[in-house]
Amino acid sequence: MSRLEEKTLKTEKLFSGSVISLQIEDVELPNGKTSKREIIKHPGAVAVLALTDDNKIVMVEQYRKALEKTIVEIPAGKLEKGEDPLECAKRELEEETGYGCAEMEWLISFYTSPGFADEIVHLYIAKELKTVENAASMDEDEFVNLMEVTLEEAIELVRNQKIYDAKTAYAVQYLQLQGALKK
Template sequence: MDRFEEKTVTSKKIFEGNIIDVQLDEVMLSNGETAQRELVNHPGAVAVLPITPDNKIVLVEQYRKPLERTLIEIPAGKLEKNENPLTAAVRELEEETGYTTTNLSQVTSFYTSPGFANELVYIYVTNDLIRMENPPAGDDDEFVEVMEVTLDEAKDLVEEGRIQDAKTNYAILYLHALNK
């Protein structure tokens, strides 16, 4: 057995939800001891860094219940079962901002919290936005306010603590590096 590998001895699903499933695994460690792992299974997510023709970043502000406050973020959402990430990225862009695009490029993908969750987020960028006349309705339980800000204004929002999520911070750093 590899010195880092943990072999699953038992696995028990303890919660099945609409967004996540939670399981409790007993694992055999490389030293022969056993340990328990609480695991969150997530279908993955997409996020889009949309840049307008006048070089502004399109962001959304929404309430985040786990934090009991609003955050400002790049448009994002959960992948549906067997959904192509590129398709999901366009869907989320349209639903949350009223823009669409035919030109998305993948920037990166990353695991949000690999110590306990398998959520993989794909980040895309587009500077080819098209304002939709009749954008699709978003989720019934999702309320967002769209804003367009410069890169400097986005950095200020980070410093003010209004942007605190990893995907949006990554996107802002990426854009900052491109503009050096």
């Protein structure tokens, strides 16, 4: 055990839903004292930075009930149990945008809120997009508006808080950094 690690003494599951579960853990702290941790368990997710041949970013506008507002995001979705992240990314891209791609590459994986959740997002970049005939349909409770924006328009969407989630802001910053490195 590292000098920072917390040892789990007891786990109590409070809720188990279709997307998340919530548990409370009694832990022993590095100094020997005890504390409680509220932890959300999540199966993980993927996000896709999809670029058109003219370097526009494919995004979706979607109402997010937890925020009580509509925001603009890159295509993304939850991993199904045992699902390969790359296959999930291809599926989500097709379901949310109607696009497939000739090339999809993993960029990075990151935790969204490590203070209380174990959700990890695997970010991919998709290029050489093509429209998929008879594309897989979105989940029946999912409604989106498809958008294609330039990097400059995406930066403005971040500034005016229409892009307001970490995975999409991360993707936009990735593109900004790539441009800065090429100059």
